[in-house]
Amino acid sequence: MCGRFTQAYTWAEVYAFLSVIGPARNLRARYNIAPTTQIDVLRIGDAGRELVPVRWGLVPLWWKKPLKELPATFNARAETVAEKPMFRSAFKSRRCIIPASGFYEWTGKPGAKTPHYFSAHDGRPLAFAGLWERWRDPETQEPVDxxxxxxxxxxxxxSAYHDRMPVILDWSDAGAWLAGERPGDLLCSPPEDALQEWIVSARVNRSGTGDDDPALIERTAAASQ
Known part of the structure; x- marks a missing residue:
């Protein structure tokens, strides 16, 4: 799974890999992104590729209940994403890329979990395969992406750290993922040498803590710091 990640990159980095349209802007660096908060995603808009803020946790078009009753949808399983009612419509026509500078996973027993940070070996932003949707709140009629x-x-x-991981695309496959006819072909694990890992502060264990603090991703010898 991927339940916490970071987005700390520049507009120039995003543009270099994705040819985003629109004027350059400052992007807020975030170091402890949790589900239901806003994230930046790259999708195809009316005028071309655009980087936009959306809610992390997909709300399907047909959802009629309040958001608080929505089950966890911040991850979609690659094996079933084309068939599950929650995701199949978006998988067919509303795919996106979530640029990420890294993500977290934990090892150890409950109550003594050790957080690990994963990032690209070459230092480039990662390209998570994602889906997006536009839903309208039945009470307010406000659109929610x-x-x-x-x-x-x-x-x-x-697998030494977790049995699941984000689907990480090669940047050269961005166009094929966003608008290609065979997106399922890209839902595979990255090469074994794609990532690097180190232990970070246990402060990241608390959702909502240190989202603006770059010290959260610093290497540490003890997870209890």
Whole structure:
């Protein structure tokens, strides 16, 4: 799964890999992004590729209940995303990329979990395969754009830490994922040497803590710091 990640990159980095339209702007660096908060996603808009803020936790078009009753939809399983009612419509025609500078996973027993941070070996932003949807709140009629990160089985290297991981696209496959006819072909694990890992402060264990604090991703020898 992917339940916490970071977005700390520049507009220039995003543009270099994705040719985003629109004027350059400052992007807020975030280091402890949790579900139901806003994230930046790259999608195809009316005029081309656009980077926009959306809710993390996809709300399907047909959802009629309050958001508080929505089950967890911040991840979609690669094995079933094309068939599950929650995701199949978005998978067919509303795919997106979630640029990320890294993500967290935990090892150990409940109550003594050790947080690990994962990022690209070459330092580039990661490209998570995602889906987006536009829903209208039945009470206020306000539109809500939302997204989910697709996760698949961990590769052999990642399996030492967790049995699942985000589907990480090669940047050269961005166009094929966003608008190609065979997106399922891209739902595979990244190469074993794609990521690097280190232990970080246990402060990241608390959702909503340190979202603006770059110290959360600093290497530490003890998870209890």
């Amino acid at each position: 939302s997204a989910t990160i697709i996760v698949g089985p961990a590769n052999a290297w990642m």
